[in-house]
Amino acid sequence: MPLYHWYEATHAMLSPYRAMADATKLALSNPVNPWSHTPFGKQMAAACEVFERTTRRYGKPAFNLPTALVGGERVAVTEKVVWSRPFCNLIHFQRAIPHNHRPDPKVLIVAPMSGHYATLLRGTVEAFLPSHEVFITDWVDARMVPMSDGPFDLDDYVDYIISMLHVLGPDTHVMGVCQPAVPVFMAVARMEAEEDPYVPTTLTLMGGPIDTRASPTAVNKLAHERGTDWFRRNVITTVPFPHVGMMRPVYPGFLQLTGFMTMNLDRHVDAHRDLFRNLVKGDGDGAQKHREFYDEYLSVMDLTAEFYMQTIERVFVEHHLPLGIMKHRGQPVDPKAIKRVALMTVEGENDDITGGGQTLAAHGLATSLSEDMRVHYLQPAVGHYGVFNGSRFRAEIAPRVMDFMRTHAWRKAKAGQTQPSAKPVVAKPAALKMIRGGRAAAGALHAAKKD
The missing domain is CATH 3.40.50.1820 (Alpha/Beta hydrolase fold, catalytic domain)
Structure with a gap:
């Protein structure tokens, strides 16, 4: 199976778990729910949000400069x-x-x-x-x-x-x-x-x-060590159905993002750990800054x-x-x-x-x-x-x-x-x-x- 198809299949398989995590987070964040005020409830809600955010597909952001x-x-x-x-x-x-x-x-x-x-x-x-x-x-x-x-x-x-x-x-x-x-x-x-x-x-x-x-x-x-042939064999794939550009040879955005993330993996892991901690202690400003940055950073396109x-x-x-x-x-x-x-x-x-x-x-x-x-x-x-x-x-x-x-x-x-x-x-x-x-x-x- 081509690389892009594996990516799409993995994303599809995670969809029900992502929906479950989102629903759990909403339930445990509701102030009417008594569990939302307990340490366990706060930790579960934070974990569900981190999981949902790290497995979702991010769409194209807006410039939002009114x-x-x-x-x-x-x-x-x-x-x-x-x-x-x-x-x-x-x-x-x-x-x-x-x-x-x-x-x-x-x-x-x-x-x-x-x-x-x-x-x-x-x-x-x-x-x-x-x-x-x-x-x-x-x-x-x-x-x-x-x-x-x-x-x-x-x-x-x-x-x-x-x-x-x-x-x-x-x-x-x-x-x-x-x-x-x-x-x-x-x-x-x-x-x-x-x-x-x-x-x-x-x-x-x-x-x-x-x-x-x-x-x-x-x-x-x-790039210099691998050479062009290595990149052609390992990172070029075709767009799968049902995307408009199906069958077009591309360098997928998710591979580029993987490269960016692995260059500073420790920093990104720490950032998501901080998000979890901020959510648990109710630091809305810190969590929102994380969301704004990663909503942009994790939104990628194919070349x-x-x-x-x-x-x-x-x-x-x-x-x-x-x-x-x-x-x-x-x-x-x-x-x-x-x-x-x-x-x-x-x-x-x-x-x-x-x-x-x-x-x-x-x-x-x-x-x-x-x-x-x-x-x-x-x-x-x-x-x-x-x-x-x-x-x-x-x-x-x-x-x-x-x-x-x-x-x-x-x-x-x-x-x-x-x-x-x-x-x-x-x-x-x-x-x-x-x-x-x-x-x-x-x-x-x-x-x-x-x-």
């Missing part, structure tokens, strides 16, 4: 799909701002297609909403796309990004968060090579695997086999981009063609998914950019998730990215290439130092790799 604070006023926010293809929808977070409000910069956030939904970047979107027109790629679960819609690979991914930038216009800022760093970098390089007038104003790459030879993590080492295998082969095993052999639709991808798009890279000091220097390597490849059009920022004391979410992201990373975007939007406007959308932000001395240091560090890294 309002935003714009110019000191709370305004309504609605989600609107402005571009659509079988494997992706482009969502615009429309803010109900006055007509006389000065146009804000447009930012395209390219969410990872790596197992989780785009809602994982809810905090990223929320940080930019007060001062930007925010658009985000909402990738579609591959098991929900019928075979009649054809395949989706790395070339298609790049095509999607280029098409979105054409829709949004040449004054757009684009952010590639984690996995999309490579295809977004490829898309901008191809657009520059074709002298495309719709190239974005700035390109921000955050925690992305541009060159996985730099500070390889456990993820990088596993098409062709996209996944190309990513493993070209990015993690054969390193096509840093070696200069990456192609898109048979055409070479040359980062040296990037001349008009300012480049910023962001890394986390404790990132155990994308090691230090892997994103910085983009500067060593985009050698045609002048020093005043590049910047690198290393955020201390954050891991992979902290690069695009959390308190340090909001307080330290997001403001730097916004300053970078507005500064280069003004530079472009001053050069007569577009209309200004905001006043310039003067870079702080530390930022200017990072601009100069980023290129030098990237050049040294690139030279070391060549040696």
Whole structure:
């Protein structure tokens, strides 16, 4: 029996036990039930909730961003799909701002297609909403796309990004968060090579695997040691009936989640143990924080086999981009063609998914950019998730990215290439130092790799 069928069968077999656990929890949580006030009743109710939560299938979460604070006023926010293809929808977070409000910069956030939904970047979107027109790629679960819609690979991914930038216009800022760093970098390089007038104003790459030879993590080492054939034999399966995408070859989301969980298994076990304890002692706030995080974290989607295998082969095993052999639709991808798009890279000091220097390597490849059009920022004391979410992201990373975007939007406007959308932000001395240091560090890294 194929792997996916085993997963579905196991889920079906657990359904009656999950229903029983849910019913027991409800009965023992009812204040009218005298057992609900006893230590035994509280422990049984907590155990039933933990069991039900660890065995359920989590659906796609909602962004749940109904309002935003714009110019000191709370305004309504609605989600609107402005571009659509079988494997992706482009969502615009429309803010109900006055007509006389000065146009804000447009930012395209390219969410990872790596197992989780785009809602994982809810905090990223929320940080930019007060001062930007925010658009985000909402990738579609591959098991929900019928075979009649054809395949989706790395070339298609790049095509999607280029098409979105054409829709949004040449004054757009684009952010590639984690996995999309490579295809977004490829898309901008191809657009520059074709002298495309719709190239974005700035390109921000955050925690992305541009060159996985730099500070390889456990993820990088596993891909390199196993090789593409091992992944093809062991993790690729077909979508079973009755899903819409039945018979489509995929890399299942539940396998990706298993990989994520086993990397920090002790932490996840402790988190669920804490949930049990919080439920027993009646700590509703602690339990709710757990629910909110794991409702998102345990919600996963399938990836098409062709996209996944190309990513493993070209990015993690054969390193096509840093070696200069990456192609898109048979055409070479040359980062040296990037001349008009300012480049910023962001890394986390404790990132155990994308090691230090892997994103910085983009500067060593985009050698045609002048020093005043590049910047690198290393955020201390954050891991992979902290690069695009959390308190340090909001307080330290997001403001730097916004300053970078507005500064280069003004530079472009001053050069007569577009209309200004905001006043310039003067870079702080530390930022200017990072601009100069980023290129030098990237050049040294690139030279070391060549040696």
